[in-house]
Amino acid sequence: MPPNALQHLTPQRLLIASVGVALLTIALKTLAWHLTGSVGLLSDAMESLVNLASAVFGxxxxxxxxxxxxDDHPYGHHKAEYFSSGFEGILIIAAALGIVWAASGRLLAPQPLQQMDWGLALSVASSALNGLLAWVMFQAARVHRSIALEADARHLVTDVWTSAGVVLGLGLAVLTGWLWLDAAVAIGVxxxxxxxxxxxxxxxxxxxxDEAVPPEQLARLQAVLDRFARPDGSVxxxxxxxxxxxxxCYLDVHMHLPPDWTLAHAAELRGEVERALMQAVEGLRATIELLPDGVEAHFHGQEGPP
Incomplete structure (x- = not known):
């Protein structure tokens, strides 16, 4: 999908679409469970309930x-997305535990399965919807640098794999007559x-x-600084x-300059460095502290003694 098209697919729009898809897949998978009586398909439906809650919170x-x-949040509210990702992780764990609980009884006492053709068809259809939406969201997450979109996309992919495992397990159960495979697959999922x-x-x-930026971004930032540094060490x-x-993402760095430079000269170079850094890494905010050569700041941005 072209990047220009993805710019119009904002995180808000995609998450609204995720809510709609979650409601539709819940209906399809619940109907599939009702028709077949499969605990594997029940676990699949429970996973879609988690998708819905995650999309709304996201x-x-x-x-x-x-x-x-x-005034209360001078650096913005960007970290709110981490709460969305963490909440989604908690819901996924809760769903996994619920699936294990529901499947354990069926593992010991397998139940006959019914109307498998319709049940499997509904499960596959809902998985196709989730897979398509996840593909779009992964691309949009890279464009918008949104961890909330990435988390929801990962969850949708997990749902696709869940459905694939359930369909495979049910197919094997029908072919072999081993009904316990239905519960075993649910636990594996x-x-x-x-x-x-x-x-x-x-x-x-x-x-x-406050994790550091990824190594590849750090390497680009360091390359910019190396380009402006002088071989004689004066800058x-x-x-x-x-x-x-x-x-x-944020960067703090000290820039040492010749002590006889004027403030205007130093500020001009700092502006050039800041622009180059922000071009190297999109979304960067750079803070550069100017220091005369031979002078070190007492506080280096670390807790405790140097």
Whole structure:
């Protein structure tokens, strides 16, 4: 999909679409479970309920994140997206535990399955919808640098794999007559989505703890600073620190200059460096502290003694 088209697909619009798709898939998968009596399809429907709750919460958090900076939040509200990702991870874990609980009884006492053709057809149709939406959301997440969109897309992909596993397990159960496969597949699906939930919570925690920018972005930033640094050391950079805040990332660095430079000359060079840094990494906000050569700041942006 062209990037220009994705610009119009804002996180809010895509999450509204996610809510609509979740409602439709809940209806399809619940009907599939009702027709077949399969606990695997029941687990699939429960996963779609989590999709709905996650999409609604994600929509609220993305709306909050889009608010401009104010007196109480001078750096903006971008970190609200991490709450969406963390909440989605918690819901995924809850769904996984619920699936295990529902499937355990059927594992010990398998039940006959009915109207498998209609049930499987409905499950496949709902998975196709989720897969298409996830594909669009992954692309839009890269364009908008939205962890909330990425989290929802990952969850939708998890739902697709859940449905694929359920369909495979039910097919094998019908072919072999081993009805316990229905519950076994449901438990296997639960363990898979449990891993995805833990991953989302971990990513959210890292973001809330001001994780540094990824290595590839840091390398681009360092390349810019190296381009402006002078071989004789009269212009050099040190104490580089970065942090991420969802769509925004921040950089702090010291720029050492010859002590006989005028303030206007120093400010001009700093402006050039800031523009180059922000061009290298989209969404960057750079803070450069000017220091005369031979002078070090007492506070280097770290807790405790140097």
């Amino acid at each position: 929509l609220v958090m993305v709306t909050v994140a889009a608010r401009p900076a104010d 639960a363990l898979n989505i449990l891993k995805e939930g833990v991953h989302l919570i971990w990513r959210s925690a890292q973001g809330l703890m 050099r950079f040190d104490h580089l620190h970065t942090r991420q805040a969802a769509q925004r």
